[in-house]
Amino acid sequence: MTQTLRHLVSIDDLSVEEIRALFAAADRFAADPRGHADLCPGMISASLFYEPSTRTRLSFESAMLRLGGGVITAAEMKQSSASKGESLADTVRVVGGAYSDVIVLRHPSEGAARLAAQYSPVPVINAGDGAHEHPTQTLCDLYNLHVERGRIEGLDVVLAGDLKYSRTVHSFAYALARFGANIVCVPQAGFEMPEYVLCRLREEFGVEPIRADARRLGNLASDSDAVYLTPQKPHQLSLFTDARGWEVEHVDALYMTRPQTERHGGAELSEASYLRLEKRSMAVESLRDAVVMHPLPRRDEIDSEIDSDPRSIYFKQAARGVPIRMAILGLLLGRSDLGVEPPAPRPEGVAVRVGDNPCPNPACISRTETRHVTPAFTLAGRVPLRAHCAYCSRELTFEWVGCSSTGHYHAPGAGDLRRVRPDHLVFFTDRGAAEACGFKPAARSRDGISAGSGPA
Numbered sequence: 001m002t003q004t005l006r007h008l009v010s011i012d013d014l015s016v017e018e019i020r021a022l023f024a025a026a027d028r029f030a031a032d033p034r035g036h037a038d039l040c041p042g043m044i045s046a047s048l049f050y051e052p053s054t055r056t057r058l059s060f061e062s063a064m065l066r067l068g069g070g071v072i073t074a075a076e077m078k079q080s081s082a083s084k085g086e087s088l089a090d091t092v093r094v095v096g097g098a099y100s101d102v103i104v105l106r107h108p109s110e111g112a113a114r115l116a117a118q119y120s121p122v123p124v125i126n127a128g129d130g131a132h133e134h135p136t137q138t139l140c141d142l143y144n145l146h147v148e149r150g151r152i153e154g155l156d157v158v159l160a161g162d163l164k165y166s167r168t169v170h171s172f173a174y175a176l177a178r179f180g181a182n183i184v185c186v187p188q189a190g191f192e193m194p195e196y197v198l199c200r201l202r203e204e205f206g207v208e209p210i211r212a213d214a215r216r217l218g219n220l221a222s223d224s225d226a227v228y229l230t231p232q233k234p235h236q237l238s239l240f241t242d243a244r245g246w247e248v249e250h251v252d253a254l255y256m257t258r259p260q261t262e263r264h265g266g267a268e269l270s271e272a273s274y275l276r277l278e279k280r281s282m283a284v285e286s287l288r289d290a291v292v293m294h295p296l297p298r299r300d301e302i303d304s305e306i307d308s309d310p311r312s313i314y315f316k317q318a319a320r321g322v323p324i325r326m327a328i329l330g331l332l333l334g335r336s337d338l339g340v341e342p343p344a345p346r347p348e349g350v351a352v353r354v355g356d357n358p359c360p361n362p363a364c365i366s367r368t369e370t371r372h373v374t375p376a377f378t379l380a381g382r383v384p385l386r387a388h389c390a391y392c393s394r395e396l397t398f399e400w401v402g403c404s405s406t407g408h409y410h411a412p413g414a415g416d417l418r419r420v421r422p423d424h425l426v427f428f429t430d431r432g433a434a435e436a437c438g439f440k441p442a443a444r445s446r447d448g449i450s451a452g453s454g455p456a
C-alpha cells in the first residue's frame with residue numbers, strides 16, 4: 001500500500017471522522033491485543049525522547065511490538081549526539097532514513113515536532129513538544145470518553161490544575177471544542193489557560209469563554225477564575241447566566257493535571273496550595289457520575305484514597321493508550337485504510353523574510369534551533385494585522401510591518417496592509433529596525449493609520 005507521507009504534529013492533523021474510525025480500530029485491538037502481529041511486520045519505530053516519559057514511550061513501543069514491528073529507542077537523548085551539539089533536524093534525517101519507518105518524538109521546545117516533520121523522510125508523531133501539544137495523549141483521552149460515556153458531543157468536561165503549561169490540556173481543549181463538548185476551566189491560580197489557546201478556540205471553533213460559577217464543585221474550585229467554554233451560541237447562554245456566570249451543576253468528566261514544575265522556570269509553586277481531589281471533593285452532587293481522568297504521572301493532586309472509587313478511571317485511561325496508539329501507527333504507516341477523509345490541509349506557515357523573528361516565546365523551536373528553522377507565521381487577521389508563529393502557535397508581536405515588494409513599512413493597523421501578499425510581509429520590532437533594513441515609511445493611508453502618523 002503506498003500513501004503520501006503523513007505526520008501527527010497537532011490533534012488538528014486528524015479529522016473528526018478519522019478520530020472516530022481510530023476509536024473503532026482501537027476497539028478491535030483492545031478486544032484481541034495479541035491478534036494483530038501481522039499488521040506491521042518488518043517495520044521499525046524509533047523513540048526519540050529528549051524529555052522523561054514512562055507511559056507515552058512504553059505504550060508506543062508496546063503498540064509497535066503488538067503490531068509485529070520492532071522498536072529502537074533513544075530514551076535519554078542527553079546520551080546521544082544531541083549532547084555533542086547535533087541539531088534536531090540532522091538527527092531526524094538520519095534516524096528517519098535507513099533506521100526506522102516512523103519517529104515518535106518528545107522534545108522540550110514548542111514546535112519541535114513541526115520542525116522534525118519538515119526534515120524527516122518518515123512520519124513524525126508528536127509525543128509532546130514543551131508546553132504546546134500532546135496529540136496522542138488527546139487521542140487516548142478522547143477514546144476514554146468514547147468508551148466510558150459513549151459520546152463526546154455535549155459532554156461537560158472540567159479541566160483542572162496547571163492549564164498554562166499542561167500540553168495535554170491544550171490539545172484536549174482543541175479536540176473537545178471540535179467535537180462539540182463543553183469545557184470548564186478550573187485553573188490553579190496563576191496557571192490559567194494561555195491566551196493563545198483561548199484565541200485559537202475562539203477563532204477556529206467559535207468558542208467564546210464566559211465566566212463560570214464553580215461553587216458546586218466544592219473545595220476543588222477557587223471559583224473566581226473558572227471559565228466556561230461552549231460551542232453554544234452566546235445569545236442562548238445569556239438566558240441562563242447572571243453576574244456570577246454560567247453555573248457548573250453537572251460534570252461528565254473531571255480531568256486533573258499535575259503542576260508542570262519543569263516548565264515553571266524555577267518559580268516556586270507551593271504544592272500545599274495546589275488543587276487537590278480528595279474523598280470529600282468527590283462527595284459533591286455535581287460530580288455524582290463524573291469520571292475522573294489524569295494523563296499521569298500524578299503527584300498529590302489526586303489523593304490515593306479515591307483510587308478505588310469506581311469513578312476513578314486514570315489507570316484504565318493509561319492502559320487504553322496501547323490500542324489507540326496501535327491504531328495511529330497502523331494509519332501513519334499506511335497499513336490501515338480508515339476509509340474516511342483526512343482533514344483539509346492546514347495553511348502552510350509563510351516564512352518570515354528579513355527583519356526580526358517576531359515570535360516572543362523563548363521556548364519556541366524557532367528561537368532554540370536557529371540554524372535549521374526559518375521563522376514562519378500563519379495569518380490570523382488582516383487589519384489590524386495579526387499572525388501566529390507557525391511552530392509554537394503564539395501570537396506574534398511586532399510594531400511595524402513591511403512589504404518586501406514596495407519597500408514600505410506600515411503600522412499593523414494600516415488599511416494598506418490588506419493588499420500586501422502574505423509572502424511579502426516583513427515584521428519589525430521598531431521603526432529603527434525597519435529603516436536599518438532599507439524600508440521607508442508608507443505614505444499616509446486613507447484610514448489615517450500609517451507609519452508616518454505612528455500608532456495611536
Ligand code: NCD
Pocket residue numbers: 055056128134137167168257258295296297
Ligand atoms: C503528560 C505529559 O508528558 O505531558 N504525561 C503523559 O504523557 N502521559 C502529563 C504530565 O507529564 O503531566
